[in-house]
Amino acid sequence: MIKHLVVLSLFALSAFGAKPLVCTNGFTLINNKCLRLFSTPLGHSASKSKCMEYGATLVTVKNAIENNSVSKIAASSSSSLWIGLYCFDSDVTKCMWDDSTGSAEMYNSFASGFPHVDIGKCVYHFTQGFLGGKWLNGDCDTETRAFVCELTETLEDSCEYNYNGHCYSFHQPATFAQAQVICEQECGNLASIHSSNENRYLSSIISSLSNKNYYIGASWPSTSVLTWLDGSTSDYNNISPSSAHEGNCALLSSQEQWLSSPCTSSQPFVCKRSVGSQCFSTPPLVTITPTPPNPSSCNSTLLMAPGKITSPNFPSNYGNNQFCSYHLSTLGSYRVALYFLTFTTEFFFDFVVVYDGDSASSPKMGNYSGSKNPFALTSTGNNMFVTFKSDHSNTFQGFDARFQSSV
Ligand SMILES: *[C@@H]1O[C@H](CO)[C@@H](O)[C@H](O)[C@H]1NC(C)=O
Numbered sequence: 574m575i576k577h578l579v580v581l582s583l584f585a586l587s588a589f590g591a592k593p594l595v596c597t598n599g600f601t602l603i604n605n606k607c608l609r610l611f612s613t614p615l616g617h618s619a620s621k622s623k624c625m626e627y628g629a630t631l632v633t634v635k636n637a638i639e640n641n642s643v644s645k646i647a648a649s650s651s652s653s654l655w656i657g658l659y660c661f662d663s664d665v666t667k668c669m670w671d672d673s674t675g676s677a678e679m680y681n682s683f684a685s686g687f688p689h690v691d692i693g694k695c696v697y698h699f700t701q702g703f704l705g706g707k708w709l710n711g712d713c714d715t716e717t718r719a720f721v722c723e724l725t726e727t728l729e730d731s732c733e734y735n736y737n738g739h740c741y742s743f744h745q746p747a748t749f750a751q752a753q754v755i756c757e758q759e760c761g762n763l764a765s766i767h768s769s770n771e772n773r774y775l776s777s778i779i780s781s782l783s784n785k786n787y788y789i790g791a792s793w794p795s796t797s798v799l800t801w802l803d804g805s806t807s808d809y810n811n812i813s814p815s816s817a818h819e820g821n822c823a824l825l826s827s828q829e830q831w832l833s834s835p836c837t838s839s840q841p842f843v844c845k846r847s848v849g850s851q852c853f854s855t856p857p858l859v860t861i862t863p864t865p866p867n868p869s870s871c872n873s874t875l876l877m878a879p880g881k882i883t884s885p886n887f888p889s890n891y892g893n894n895q896f897c898s899y900h901l902s903t904l905g906s907y908r909v910a911l912y913f914l915t916f917t918t919e920f921f922f923d924f925v926v927v928y929d930g931d932s933a934s935s936p937k938m939g940n941y942s943g944s945k946n947p948f949a950l951t952s953t954g955n956n957m958f959v960t961f962k963s964d965h966s967n968t969f970q971g972f973d974a975r976f977q978s979s980v
């Protein structure tokens with residue numbers, strides 16, 4: 574038995590990369606949940622908003638242990654607390670958790686005679702006396718109560734903004750392409766956003782800063798298409814319905830909505846990286862075999878995602894009569910997503926061609942020249958093939974692109 578426990582705990586340690594789970598923003602870890610008591614009474618929707626400033630939600634209570642945690646955090650200071658449950662009718666199966674996990678049918682602690690929506694549709698947890706630990710209904714609009722927020726735990730990291738396994742940093746204005754390069758120096762990317770909680774968390778930080786609109790890592794060629802530079806799935810957006818599509822890049826505003834911007838305009842920006850990822854800010858001291866530098870990856874054999882390709886000599890101009898090919902690949906069921914951050918070649922004479930496959934005989938996805946805003950392409954399979962060809966005269970800066978695995 575003891576042997577099993579040791580093996581199990583070793584497994585648990587390696588599964589979490591041996592980093593302790595932590596709660597940020599003054600939340601406390603109680604029975605594996607990050608909770609924080611707000612003892613100043615507020616209406617139900619104001620309570621929810623307060624939680625969301627931290628990227629948190631009103632607490633959900635799925636079992637007796639969690640029910641006990643709520644009573645415990647309230648201690649003797651608050652006699653009742655809003656929880657994240659809303660009843661559409663006086664029937665437990667019609668009382669739904671805010672985190673969209675369904676109804677309270679599986680576990681509830683309603684006092685007898687409850688739920689009772691004639692009194693109110695919102696639910697609070699009573700902490701004292703014979704009703705201690707029981708839930709009652711309260712009017713969402715007129716009653717004010719203390720409340721408990723629940724935040725997803727994260728891993729330990731010394732960064733200032735640590736949320737749900739990621740560190741965020743906020744920077745002074747740069748163009749979209751420059752911003753991504755700076756984020757990469759921090760081992761991250763321009764931020765992708767995947768939930769309304771994450772969105773609210775970031776915009777509430779922005780509202781405390783002096784700038785109000787920040788680049789996020791989206792390529793946004795048209796109102797209906799939005800892809801993330803870090804290769805993550807586009808599963809959430811908060812595009813402002815009222816703002817015109819003024820450019821291919823997206824800004825997160827302090828009002829939570831996403832606005833468009835020309836990618837060449839200089840804007841502050843948000844970077845995102847995984848917690849605990851280490852970045853070498855200085856190159857390693859010992860180089861064993863000096864390899865000829867080929868930062869462009871021109872003509873290298875096979876490039877696995879994630880990676881970077883550029884035209885020869887970038888950011889300086891490429892030469893005349895150059896030809897380069899780049900074979901980009903990813904494993905398993907992923908696809909290759911390629912993002913051109915900078916693109917400027919001699920219009921109609923120096924071309925970049927992208928193929929949906931592993932060679933120049935695969936179907937052509939595009940043939941590009943001239944100056945272009947950042948744009949993105951995604952292959953249908955594991956491979957993408959890119960060629961660059963310049964003619965005998967007139968050279969430009971060329972291109973700088975990133976590729977990632979994409980679902
Ligand atoms: C909820 O917690 C309180 C306090 O710990 C306890 O008295 C009550 O019985 C619990 N309810 C349920 C259904 O477990």
Ligand SMILES: *[C@@H]1O[C@H](CO)[C@@H](O)[C@H](O)[C@H]1NC(C)=O
Pocket residue numbers: 871872885895896897898
């Ligand atoms: C890349 O390879 C092609 C032949 O496949 C060659 O013509 C070209 O000069 C090479 N480019 C560079 C920059 O070495």
Ligand SMILES: *[C@@H]1O[C@H](CO)[C@@H](O)[C@H](O)[C@H]1NC(C)=O
Pocket residue numbers: 921924926940
């Ligand atoms: C790309 O377009 C140019 C101009 O239309 C054309 O000359 C060139 O052959 C094209 N390249 C490929 C590989 O299709």
